[in-house]
Amino acid sequence: MSDLLLPPELRYAGIIEKRKNEDGSExxxxxxxxxxxxxxxxxxxxxxxxxxxxxxxxxxxxxxxxAFEKIAENRPFYQITPLTDRMNYCSxxxxxxxWWMTLEKALNVEVPKRAQYLRVxxxxxxxxxxxIICNSVLGVDTGALTGFLYVFQYREKIYExxxxxxxxxxxxNMGRIGGFEREWSPLAFEKLNILLEEFPPIWREFExxxxxxxxFMDRTINVGPxxxxxxxxxxxxxxxxxxxxxxxxxxVMQPYSSYEDFDFEVPVGKSGDTYDRFCVRNEEVWQSxxxxxxxxxxxxxGPYHADVPDYYLPPKDEVYHNMEALIYHFKIVMGEVxxxxxxxxxxxEGGNGELGFYLVTDGSRTPYxxxxxxxxxxxxxxxxEMVRGQMLSDAIATLSSLNVIAGELDA
Amino acid sequence: MALENSVIQQLLTDxxxxxxxxxxxxxxxxxxxxxxxxxYKVMLFLRDDxxxxxxxxxxxCGMHFPDAAPERQFSVVYHLHNWVDNVxxxxxxxxxxxxxxxxxxxxxxxxxxxQERETYDFFGIIFASHPQLKRILNMDEMVSFPMRxxxxxxxxxRTDKDDRFFGRTTDNC
Amino acid sequence: xSDSKIITDAPAPEGFSGEGxxxxxxxxxxxxxxANSLWPLPFxxxxxxxxxxxxxxxxxxVARFGSERMSFSPRQADMLLVMGTIAKKMAPILRQVYxxxxxxxxxxxxxxxxxxxGIFDTYSVLQGIDKIIPVDVYVPGCPPRPxxxxxxxxxxxxxxxxxxxRRRSSPEYTELLASYNIK
Numbered sequence: 001m002s003d004l005l006l007p008p009e010l011r012y013a014g015i016i017e018k019r020k021n022e023d024g025s026e027x028x029x030x031x032x033x034x035x036x037x038x039x040x041x042x043x044x045x046x047x048x049x050x051x052x053x054x055x056x057x058x059x060x061x062x063x064x065x066x067a068f069e070k071i072a073e074n075r076p077f078y079q080i081t082p083l084t085d086r087m088n089y090c091s092x093x094x095x096x097x098x099w100w101m102t103l104e105k106a107l108n109v110e111v112p113k114r115a116q117y118l119r120v121x122x123x124x125x126x127x128x129x130x131x132i133i134c135n136s137v138l139g140v141d142t143g144a145l146t147g148f149l150y151v152f153q154y155r156e157k158i159y160e161x162x163x164x165x166x167x168x169x170x171x172x173n174m175g176r177i178g179g180f181e182r183e184w185s186p187l188a189f190e191k192l193n194i195l196l197e198e199f200p201p202i203w204r205e206f207e208x209x210x211x212x213x214x215x216f217m218d219r220t221i222n223v224g225p226x227x228x229x230x231x232x233x234x235x236x237x238x239x240x241x242x243x244x245x246x247x248x249x250x251x252v253m254q255p256y257s258s259y260e261d262f263d264f265e266v267p268v269g270k271s272g273d274t275y276d277r278f279c280v281r282n283e284e285v286w287q288s289x290x291x292x293x294x295x296x297x298x299x300x301x302g303p304y305h306a307d308v309p310d311y312y313l314p315p316k317d318e319v320y321h322n323m324e325a326l327i328y329h330f331k332i333v334m335g336e337v338x339x340x341x342x343x344x345x346x347x348x349e350g351g352n353g354e355l356g357f358y359l360v361t362d363g364s365r366t367p368y369x370x371x372x373x374x375x376x377x378x379x380x381x382x383x384x385e386m387v388r389g390q391m392l393s394d395a396i397a398t399l400s401s402l403n404v405i406a407g408e409l410d411a
Numbered sequence: 412m413a414l415e416n417s418v419i420q421q422l423l424t425d426x427x428x429x430x431x432x433x434x435x436x437x438x439x440x441x442x443x444x445x446x447x448x449x450x451y452k453v454m455l456f457l458r459d460d461x462x463x464x465x466x467x468x469x470x471x472c473g474m475h476f477p478d479a480a481p482e483r484q485f486s487v488v489y490h491l492h493n494w495v496d497n498v499x500x501x502x503x504x505x506x507x508x509x510x511x512x513x514x515x516x517x518x519x520x521x522x523x524x525x526q527e528r529e530t531y532d533f534f535g536i537i538f539a540s541h542p543q544l545k546r547i548l549n550m551d552e553m554v555s556f557p558m559r560x561x562x563x564x565x566x567x568x569r570t571d572k573d574d575r576f577f578g579r580t581t582d583n584c
Numbered sequence: 585x586s587d588s589k590i591i592t593d594a595p596a597p598e599g600f601s602g603e604g605x606x607x608x609x610x611x612x613x614x615x616x617x618x619a620n621s622l623w624p625l626p627f628x629x630x631x632x633x634x635x636x637x638x639x640x641x642x643x644x645x646v647a648r649f650g651s652e653r654m655s656f657s658p659r660q661a662d663m664l665l666v667m668g669t670i671a672k673k674m675a676p677i678l679r680q681v682y683x684x685x686x687x688x689x690x691x692x693x694x695x696x697x698x699x700x701x702g703i704f705d706t707y708s709v710l711q712g713i714d715k716i717i718p719v720d721v722y723v724p725g726c727p728p729r730p731x732x733x734x735x736x737x738x739x740x741x742x743x744x745x746x747x748x749x750r751r752r753s754s755p756e757y758t759e760l761l762a763s764y765n766i767k
Contacts, residue, residue, distance in 0.1 A: 004542055004543040005543065005544070005545050007551075033677070034674065034677055035627060035656070035677060035681060036656070037654075037656040040628075040633075041628075041629070041630070041633075042629045042630075042674060061547060061548065062546075062547055062548035062549060062550075062671070062673055063629075063671055063673050063674040063677070064629050064630055064668070064669055064671050064674065065548040065549060065671050065673065065708045066669055066671065066704045066706060066708065066709055067557065067564070067704070067706040067707065067708050067709070069533070069558060070557060070558055070562075070564050070706060070707075071564065071704070071706060073564075074564055082703060083703075085631075086630065086631055089630065089631040089634055090634060105438060106438075133634070133637075148641070149641060149642050152637070152638065152641035152642065152643070153641070153642060153643060155638065155641075156638065156641075156643045159638075169635070169727075169729065170631055170634055170635055170727050171631055171726065171727065230521075232466060232467060233520060233521040233522065234521045234522050235467070235468060235469075235520070235521070235522025248494060253494075253497055254497065342437060342438065343437055343442075343501075344437070344438050345440060345469075345470075345490055345499070345501070347469070354469065356469060356470055356490075358470060358472060358488070358490070360474070369472075369474050371470065371472040371488075373469060373470040373490075377525065377526075377529075378522050378525070378526065379522075380525075381521070381522065381524055381525045382521075406629065406630060407630050407631065410548055410671075549673070549708060550672060550673045550708075557707060557708075562707075563707070564705075564706055564707065565705050565706060565707065566705070566706065566707050566709075566711065569711060571711075
């Protein structure tokens with residue numbers, strides 16, 4: 001078993017020497033290296049190839065390890081949000097909201113209904129933008145660049161909505177403990193309504209380009225399949241698991257932030273191959289659009305943040321005129337807020353699956369330990385098993401459909 | 412029909428007696444401690460028992476307590492999830508500082524493979540009979556275990572940082 | 585739509601023109617050709633890579649600056665766009681990619697992480713790629729907006745346009761490469 005501790009190149013070199021095919025050809029090693037046009041992010045796969053077929057593979061990750069968990073032990077709670085942004089950076093509002101919800105659980109803060117509905121809207125927007133990237137880039141990897149160009153236009157519209165809410169496009173750092181930092185401007189709602197009108201026909205067009213396209217179907221059906229039992233054992237969650245036939249969705253299992261008020265379906269595939277993953281993500285975009293419509297129509301009036309002066313920074317003009325606001329501002333920034341000694345685990349349904357935050361506090365303003373349960377890291381282990389016996393270009397399509405985001409893989 | 416925490420506690424103590432201990436409800440998750448030498452058997456029981464049915468290992472992580480007693484300096488924390496009854500539990504195993512070794516659970520749950528490698532990489536906790544226990548996120552040549560509390564966050568080799576701007580003095584650095 | 589006149593011709597370099605001919609310096613012509621056809625190698629590691637994808641897409645189109653073809657092979661690329669955090673595990677690979685690029689080559693470091701390590705002041709992150717390769721343009725931001733990335737490319741175009749044809753064999757350049765131990 002210590003053979004597996006060798007670097008994969010050496011181990012495969014040993015196998016190549018021992019094994020010869022009947023026609024005299026040899027196996028070869030291919031380095032699907034960290035810099036590769038099709039690996040969206042930095043991770044390496046060293047593959048043992050028999051011509052075009054993959055015999056075995058080993059993944060090396062860690063090329064973008066930025067030590068998030070170590071950084072989090074040295075930062076006050078509100079400074080950890082930019083770190084959570086940069087995990088799954090295609091859908092950063094989901095990460096942010098998940099972190100705030102974890103803190104609210106630990107600090108026993110109750111979030112008002114309006115803030116919860118607004119959180120749902122922004123999380124579903126983020127899910128749409130994540131699935132847009134995954135599916136359009138799957139199209140690019142199988143050779144269809146047009147879909148990517150069409151739908152990326154609408155990602156710009158989603159970015160404009162984020163800018164109205166929090167000022168940033170990609171790494172949003174959105175929200176506070178207990179809600180949002182400011183009320184959403186009327187322009188944000190206007191842009192949201194325009195998006196809800198203009199985007200569905202475009203997404204329908206994108207689906208029409210690829211879903212019943214003969215070439216795309218031949219490239220993706222039965223490519224990289226995984227059975228449901230194997231997927232559960234490997235820790236799959238999210239669209240990849242739902243494509244294998246298991247309808248596990250945290251928004252339904254353990255609803256957070258008022259998801260139980262909304263009526264949506266959880267799309268499920270059959271065989272867990274690339275085509276099913278593509279179709280599940282497509283359908284999830286439709287479900288997300290429906291959730292946003294429901295949330296907008298039922299949006300209650302009320303405060304956009306909880307009344308917790310201990311944790312929520314007071315408005316700046318009050319800080320300059322009001323004694324209590326000044327004191328609270330000082331206490332929050334200097335870290336003298338009451339933090340209970342507890343541990344809490346809170347999962348949210350991220351773009352890739354169950355994104356969990358395990359927070360252990362010790363009463364000081366920085367966490368004692370913060371562990372991120374990153375879905376990409378956990379399901380990427382199964383990649384080599386999924387592509388064993390397939391051809392190299394199938395491996396590229398599988399990798400693309402798994403939506404492995406390097407920031408979440410390595411953290 | 413829900414699986415009550417009292418039922419879980421009862422079944423575990425009936426089967427394992429003093430190996431499991433310290434049952435607490437922390438927020439919404441039942442947390443208990445297991446002797447680190449028996450973790451494989453406990454997890455097998457949790458996974459295969461017809462009432463308990465904890466079929467999913469959510470996450471596995473390590474922790475370091477440099478201020479605790481020497482035989483409880485490291486711990487491995489497992490979160491398990493029962494999908495049929497929607498119940499989560501948290502298991503903690505404490506390990507001594509001089510020999511932090513624990514049995515691997517990667518044969519029960521395949522997702523533990525890389526998570527145990529990550530825990531080894533960060534804390535130096537050895538997982539016995541793990542098929543491939545080598546570093547995963549940090550560089551292979553690294554000798555120290557960065558998530559331990561004594562390891563500094565920042566790179567010591569920087570020459571361009573002026574400590575005056577960071578408020579750092581010899582006392583607080 | 586604005587009423588301003590849309591300029592479709594790049595201004596001609598300074599020179600002397602007459603009936604059927606145009607005389608200018610060789611370096612001006614070469615500079616103009618190089619500046620308007622920079623083929624990038626997108627070395628995208630993290631979040632800045634997604635902003636680069638937005639730059640590549642139709643809204644902020646980088647192809648109108650000459651970067652029509654993204655070359656992923658270092659031998660066929662002119663400029664190396666390093667976007668995202670470079671960890672110390674990745675540094676040798678970045679160095680190898682830079683060394684494989686053929687002259688003339690330029691490097692743009694996009695994003696705070698590539699310029700200086702960014703918010704990740706940790707043991708595993710390289711604090712700036714200029715510790716291992718020479719950089720021509722730094723684009724700050726976390727992540728920089730696509731307009732900023734395009735501005736960086738435009739500044740690089742100014743550099744390229746005004747570069748002397750003999751720069752790559754000049755003693756200053758050789759000394760610069762020697763300081764990074766690049767052969």
